[in-house]
Amino acid sequence: MTTSHSAVPNHHAGFPGFAGPAGYLAAASMVLGRKGNARLAARLSAVAAGDAVADIGCGPGTAARHAARLGASVVGIDPAPVMLRAARILTRRSSRAVRYAEGSAEALPLPGSSVSVAWSIACVHHWADLDAGLREARRVLKPGGRLVAIERLTRPGATGLASHGWTAEQASAFADRCLAHGFTGIETNQHGRGRRTTVSVRATAS
Numbered sequence: 001m002t003t004s005h006s007a008v009p010n011h012h013a014g015f016p017g018f019a020g021p022a023g024y025l026a027a028a029s030m031v032l033g034r035k036g037n038a039r040l041a042a043r044l045s046a047v048a049a050g051d052a053v054a055d056i057g058c059g060p061g062t063a064a065r066h067a068a069r070l071g072a073s074v075v076g077i078d079p080a081p082v083m084l085r086a087a088r089i090l091t092r093r094s095s096r097a098v099r100y101a102e103g104s105a106e107a108l109p110l111p112g113s114s115v116s117v118a119w120s121i122a123c124v125h126h127w128a129d130l131d132a133g134l135r136e137a138r139r140v141l142k143p144g145g146r147l148v149a150i151e152r153l154t155r156p157g158a159t160g161l162a163s164h165g166w167t168a169e170q171a172s173a174f175a176d177r178c179l180a181h182g183f184t185g186i187e188t189n190q191h192g193r194g195r196r197t198t199v200s201v202r203a204t205a206s
């Protein structure tokens with residue numbers, strides 16, 4: 001579902017979710033070509049050994065495994081069992097530092113002040129409730145913890161698959177919501193060029 005208000009950062013809140021054979025296909029399609037976003041998330045959040053990372057909407061776990069390779073302990077969270085199954089299969093041999101849990105941005109299955117980094121890649125545009133998601137991110141982040149959201153940059157008025165992501169206006173609206181939720185040091189940036197351009201919002205929990 002796409003709302004008509006172009007500045008809404010979770011404009012695909014009504015997306016039905018991934019399940020069944022189509023869900024597995026979607027998970028497979030998210031394994032390839034996602035390393036760039038994983039590296040970008042790690043760079044923007046300065047992930048290092050000793051960090052505890054929450055990968056919100058982890059899908060098949062590409063970014064979770066990347067954070068673990070950098071020495072972090074990671075929990076990948078996703079509401080879609082099909083994604084968690086794919087993530088566990090792909091992670092089994094590569095890392096003991098990653099675990100996966102069923103949950104959503106709006107109800108993170110984590111204790112308060114338990115992570116130093118929370119990121120959400122190609123996912124915030126699906127959050128059912130933006131404010132609940134930001135409240136949860138703030139709750140689970142330790143003071144000084146880093147929040148990073150990354151989305152594909154989309155064109156205003158795009159429809160269908162081409163609309164999965166954020167316009168510059170939607171990114172800016174998300175940054176405004178971060179500010180309203182008490183995050184500080186908020187930065188919005190674009191990366192790459194052409195059809196591969198992504199947009200990020202980085203913020204710090206106080």
Ligand SMILES: C[S@@+](CC[C@H](N)C(=O)[O-])C[C@H]1O[C@@H](n2cnc3c(N)ncnc32)[C@H](O)[C@@H]1O
Nearest residue numbers: 030057058059080104105121122123126127128
């Ligand atoms: C486009 S995929 C991106 C997966 C992964 N982050 C990546 O970049 O490869 C979006 C993911 O967000 C998950 N998702 C959808 N709604 C969510 C919500 N409210 N909270 C957390 N994750 C959600 C979906 O199940 C899906 O795995």
